[in-house]
Amino acid sequence: xxxxFEMIDSDITKNRRFSKKNVYVxxxxxRVHKGIRVVIEDGTTILIMNGLKPKCxxxxxxxxxxxxxILRANRFYVKACNDSYRQVKQADNGGLWFLGNYQNASKDxxxxxxxxxxxxxxxxxSLIATYYLGRLDPLKETSRTKVVDDDIDGFSVxxxxxxxxxxxxVRSFSSGDDGFDVTNSHIKLDRLKVVNPVEDGINLSSSxxxxxxxxxxxxxxxxxxxxxxxxxxxxxxASYLEIAQHCHLDIKxxxxxxxxxxxxxxxxxxxxxxxxxxxxxxxxxxATLVYSINQD
Numbered sequence: 001x002x003x004x005f006e007m008i009d010s011d012i013t014k015n016r017r018f019s020k021k022n023v024y025v026x027x028x029x030x031r032v033h034k035g036i037r038v039v040i041e042d043g044t045t046i047l048i049m050n051g052l053k054p055k056c057x058x059x060x061x062x063x064x065x066x067x068x069x070i071l072r073a074n075r076f077y078v079k080a081c082n083d084s085y086r087q088v089k090q091a092d093n094g095g096l097w098f099l100g101n102y103q104n105a106s107k108d109x110x111x112x113x114x115x116x117x118x119x120x121x122x123x124x125x126s127l128i129a130t131y132y133l134g135r136l137d138p139l140k141e142t143s144r145t146k147v148v149d150d151d152i153d154g155f156s157v158x159x160x161x162x163x164x165x166x167x168x169x170v171r172s173f174s175s176g177d178d179g180f181d182v183t184n185s186h187i188k189l190d191r192l193k194v195v196n197p198v199e200d201g202i203n204l205s206s207s208x209x210x211x212x213x214x215x216x217x218x219x220x221x222x223x224x225x226x227x228x229x230x231x232x233x234x235x236x237x238a239s240y241l242e243i244a245q246h247c248h249l250d251i252k253x254x255x256x257x258x259x260x261x262x263x264x265x266x267x268x269x270x271x272x273x274x275x276x277x278x279x280x281x282x283x284x285x286x287a288t289l290v291y292s293i294n295q296d
Contacts, residue, residue: 034068042074062094080132091176100160134176219253228256
C-alpha cells in the first residue's frame with residue numbers, strides 16, 4: 001500500500017482535520033493559531049523534517065500549538081524524518097510545543113505573555129508519542145543570518161494551566177535534548193514515559209506536574225555529562241513533581257542535584273551527585289513529592 005504524504009508548509013489558520021489515512025509532514029515552523037481547532041484522528045502519524053531552516057525562529061521545523069489554540073485527538077504519533085519523508089533515528093528538528101495563557105514564559109526564542117484578551121487553549125488527547133524530536137547541543141553552526149547557540153527539547157509545554165491541559169499520556173523516545181520540558185505551567189498526566197533522552201528526563205522550570213498512574217523514566221547513565229532523571233529550575237518560583245499514591249514507577253539514571261525527595265516508598269538518593277539511582281515499584285504508602293525551591 002502506497003503511503004500518502006501531505007505537506008504542512010505554513011501556519012494552520014483554519015480549522016483542520018488530520019486523517020489517519022495520510023502521513024503529515026511538517027516542513028517548516030508551523031503554528032496552530034489562536035482559536036483554531038485541529039482534530040487528529042486516532043492512529044495518525046505526523047513527521048517533522050530534520051535539518052536547518054534559516055527562515056524559522058527555531059532554525060528548525062516544529063509544530064507549535066499557540067496560545068488559544070485547540071487540539072482534539074485520541075492517540076497520535078510524532079516522529080522525525082529526512083527530506084525524503086523517510087523516518088529517521090536522528091533528532092534534528094524543533095520538536096512539539098504547547099503554549100498556554102497561564103503564566104508568562106520564555107524558552108528557545110519562544111515567548112508568551114498572558115492576556116485577558118487571549119482565550120484559554122484547550123489541549124485534549126489520550127496519548128501523544130514522540131520519537132527523535134528536538135535537537136542536540138550545537139557546536140558553532142551558522143546560517144547566513146544567525147548563530148545557533150542552543151539545543152531544543154523534544155516536547156515543550158509553556159505557560160499551560162490545568163484547565164487548558166487534558167492530555168492523559170505522553171511518551172517521549174530518544175529526544176535531542178530533554179525528554180519532557182515544562183516551563184511556568186501546572187499540568188496533570190495519567191502516564192508519562194521518557195526513554196533515552198540525550199539530556200534530562202524531566203525538566204521543570206517553576207512548574208508543577210502531577211502524575212497519577214504511571215511514571216517511567218529511563219535515563220540510563222551514558223557518556224553525556226549533565227544528564228539527570230530530574231532537572232528542576234526555579235527562576236520564577238519553585239518546581240514540584242507530585243506522584244500520586246498507588247502510582248507505578250520505573251526510574252533509573254542519575255537522580256539530579258538541588259532536589260528534595262519526600263517519599264515513604266522511594267529510597268533517598270546517594271549523596272554522590274553522579275551515583276546511579278534506580279527504583280521500580282508502586283507508591284503504596286503515600287504520595288511522593290520531588291521538588292526544588294532553591295535556584296539551581
